Amino acid sequence: MADSITPEQVLDYLADVDYPADKDALLSAAERSGAPDEVLRSLRAMPPVEYRSRAEVVRSVRVDPTPGRPSGLAAEQARTDAPPRVAEHMRTPREG
Structure with missing residues (x-):
């Protein structure tokens, strides 16, 4: 990624998500919130499962740890x- 993102930044764009939510719902919410390409790429790289909480999203989204x-x-x-x-x-x- 050109600009590194943190899990907290990803979650900022998912503030209006009602869980459980699938990957498509997360992507739609991030797009509505004006998420940058780096966040959208990270969400697209997640497995296509139903996420029960923000914590599950954080565990699945790919971000640079440092x-x-x-x-x-x-x-x-x-x-x-x-x-x-x-x-x-x-x-x-x-x-x-």
Whole structure:
């Protein structure tokens, strides 16, 4: 994504949604609220299931866990080996 978004930003555009709601209802609500392309792309990438709450939407929507992280750092973190269950954005890159 060119501009990183956070889960809170996505939820801002879904304020008028009544749950449960399917993916199409979420997309329609975001479009009515004037959501930017980044938010709409994230919603379109979600699985097509019925979401029972805002918390389920947050767990399913794809966002950058660390907005503003330089792309070089993100690439290095992706290549870095880490113990199991260490998220990519929390890995310490190798030095040198």
